[in-house]
Amino acid sequence: MSQNQGKFVWYELMTSDIAAAERFYKSVVGWTAKDAGMPDMTYTIFSMGEKMVAGLMTTPEEASGMPPAWIGYIYADDVDATARDVATKGGRVYRQPDDIPGIGRFAVVADPHGAAFCLFNSSGEGQPDGDQMAPGRIGWHELMAGDLDSAWSFYSSLFGWEKDQALDMGEMGIYQLFKIDGQTCGGMMTKPKDMPAPPYWAYYFNVEGIDAAVERVNAGGGKVVMGPMEVPGGAWIINGVDPQGAHFALVAPKR
Template identity: 55%
Template sequence: MSTPKNFLWYELMTSDTGAAAGFYSHVVGWKTGDGGTPRNPYTLFLVEDQGIGGMMELPKEACDQGATPGWVGYIGVDDVDEEVKNVQQAGGRLLREPDDVPGILRFAVVADPAGAAFVIFKGEGGPMSQPAPGTQGTVGWHELNGGDVGTAFAFYSRLFGWTKDQAMDMGNGEVYQLFAAGGEAVGAMMKRQDKNAGPHWLFYFCVDDIDAAMARIGEKGGSVTSGPHQVPGDAWIIQALDPQGASFALVGARR
């Protein structure tokens, strides 16, 4: 059995990269760096000088077609083209054909059976080093707001080797199914509650003090949409929107 695959990179597509850089640096504590080329600007989000994600401007043609700012996660795979076939065979869809960022990675944009989008990729620089889990600015939780949980879990488990952890009863026959990718639980799947939002992945960024982070969101023009709520492990979570309308979440202690 091969090693389970996991999310390794997080990317924000937004309508105002300058404002978004200032917002997330203030709220989450990221530093920013230049990872682009003259023809393709790209901002890196850094934790302890280690890249954990990036940001680029939504293309005008995408906005014209109704695209809105949002986050997408990248899952590392061994062979992008082969994985595209696996995604389709498992009931998912190809949203963007495999393509190359020369010298950096090969990638494809895909969606699970319910329509939640994510990216599969293979970098050209070998294994990616990651900051220690729980470090401020890293992603502490991955939450799928999708369709039927059983169908979703079967899809991701088949492709990436994820395994079930605890299942929490949400009432009305619905569950919050935790999953692991070769260790402790790293996220959960549930049937989406907000029918105004399509199926999507929501990423929880780690902060040291959830109340202080909430205040910083307001200072930079964002809004808290849910929380704070206490979760197991003596942590607290909130869900929020950045000033451009992208959904994100935070997890941290209450000091």
């Protein structure tokens, strides 16, 4: 088993207007952006300093009709075998395993309740993990699950994730923290019944101060739909939608 098995290793925004999305996230999160130089498509790399963080691309034709959205890539030592396991465990394979020349192998899948993610295996060594909570990195991974218990069974059996604290959220139910390779990096809960969106993964981008980030969201044409809200541990979060309609989230150590 590799040291990356089961870890989130990449994040990607598929959207309807990559130029506008680039301007928005450069302003809000502080990323820099450059073209990846792919010969047959336009693909933009978001970075924070020397660290490549995420990718940006136009929604492909085969996914036409899908609204703009962020998706996360989870490392699998064997993409083909893991994709088969996804299907066996009740999930769905949207795109069968395929190669990205010179980069690695991937597949697009979803859990049994429809929350989408990608499987990925690199043909190289990849980047070092670095500090999960550094500005511009992804500090938290959150699943609004169709059902917490069955979702936990699916992901833990697929990737070997381990339970951390279970937080009682009262009427909202249990928020289960999880660890990947011993590091707490996310949480999941049953999606509230009044939430109109289907089950989904949310990714929290680190910023230095939440109030200043909210001002940048509003100035850039985005919309804050939840927060600012303080969470256990003293951090502050918001959930929002960007100008093209993709859901995103921010986390900061202070207001």
